[in-house]
């Protein structure tokens with residue numbers, strides 16, 4: 001604290017004002033940068049949440065759609081394997097298949113093929129056998145795989161309807177377990193597309209349904225050249241395939257297989273089938289609005305900071321100018337006061353000796369006389385005169401005489417008591433008076449003797465004096481002034497008379513006035 005406080009005072013107000021304006025501007029800009037970064041993170045988080053929600057909805061819809069068709073297939077397998085393939089059971093089965101297709105809007109048709117791929121029954125009412133489907137991928141799959149689970153095949157264009165379908169199929173077995181044909185549900189690709197079209201994916205977003213072995217089942221926007229094709233080389237598939245378990249529900253920024261754009265891909269597996277969905281949203285598109293907002297606000301904040309900085313600077317400069325002007329005024333006032341004090345001192349003091357002058361002495365004498373009268377104190381006065389000074393001037397010159405007066409004055413000043421009211425003054429010519437309030441005759445005599453003695457001891461040569469050196473004589477008077485009886489002049493006259501007596505008695509001595 002003790003170090004900080006002086007530092008605070010030493011640095012100017014304009015310095016602190018500059019610091020304040022700078023801190024305000026920097027804080028403003030800093031807060032805006034922080035807010036913008038926070039908004040960006042929020043925007044990306046929101047995008048991730050949106051992608052995850054989309055993926056969840058798509059996975060659920062695909063799973064439910066396939067499951068409904070698969071339940072119909074399970075029932076058909078059960079019927080055929082139980083009731084056999086006679087004309088009557090097949091006619092009954094075909095009626096039931098038509099009813100199923102009418103119930104499920106995602107179904108374009110249900111089909112039964114024998115072990116050679118020939119049509120046994122269908123829900124479309126087409127003559128049997130109309131086509132042979134032994135070449136289809138799902139047919140080959142079931143012929144070569146003894147498993148009884150559902151198989152979701154590559155999307156193909158239906159031979160019966162000419163529409164894009166996704167085949168879901170199951171294997172038919174003989175009682176001995178050997179292959180005996182396939183039942184197929186043809187899912188309408190348009191059914192999925194209509195669902196996907198209901199999502200707002202932005203201009204650069206995309207959603208897709210893929211099989212776990214890398215076949216693109218469906219994509220929105222729809223791309224007929226890629227649907228049913230392999231995507232094993234795509235960044236998306238490689239990333240998904242590297243994940244296992246719960247990690248397959250997640251998201252990653254990946255480059256698109258289709259256009260190379262960087263998108264945030266949220267993926268999720270279907271709960272019951274070896275498929276997964278992905279919802280890809282464009283980071284650039286999502287951040288475009290954030291960029292626009294940030295740019296507009298940043299320009300406004302920067303303008304504000306520049307505005308504050310500019311006017312702050314002007315204000316600080318003005319404050320600094322005013323502070324300088326005030327300092328100059330203070331200096332001028334101090335110089336004036338000092339000059340006044342010097343003038344005052346000069347007006348009250350004697351130029352040659354530096355002692356109080358006659359005017360000062362008269363004022364002090366009057367004051368001290370009144371005070372002594374009021375309090376009935378004694379007031380003493382010593383009148384000092386250099387002996388044979390005229391001769392000294394004549395012998396050594398006026399300047400040398402001045403020098404003696406200065407030396408004697410210095411001595412007298414040094415030896416005179418310094419109590420309040422004591423005053424040493426040049427009374428006139430080579431005469432010096434010493435006013436000593438609260439001092440009796442004896443006390444004043446001691447002072448006078450000490451001065452006389454000291455001057456003599458200086459041994460300043462004086463050929464014109466019988467003593468051979470500069471000496472002085474003093475007359476001492478003291479009184480307790482009585483109101484209406486004494487005047488200020490009374491004390492001076494008494495001292496002057498005593499001085500005259502000292503001169504008459506041979507000089508270089510102190511004479512006391514008669515009480």
Ligand SMILES: Nc1nc2c(ncn2[C@@H]2O[C@H](COP(=O)(O)OP(=O)(O)OP(=O)(O)O)[C@@H](O)[C@H]2O)c(=O)[nH]1
Nearest residue numbers: 386387388389390391393398399401402429430503
């Ligand atoms: N150098 C100098 N001389 C001064 C000054 N003031 C007065 N004097 C001279 O002091 C002398 C005073 O002489 P007087 O008082 O007549 O007598 P004195 O020669 O001192 O002799 P005594 O006083 O009788 O011992 C005069 O010649 C004045 O010219 C001064 O400021 N400087």
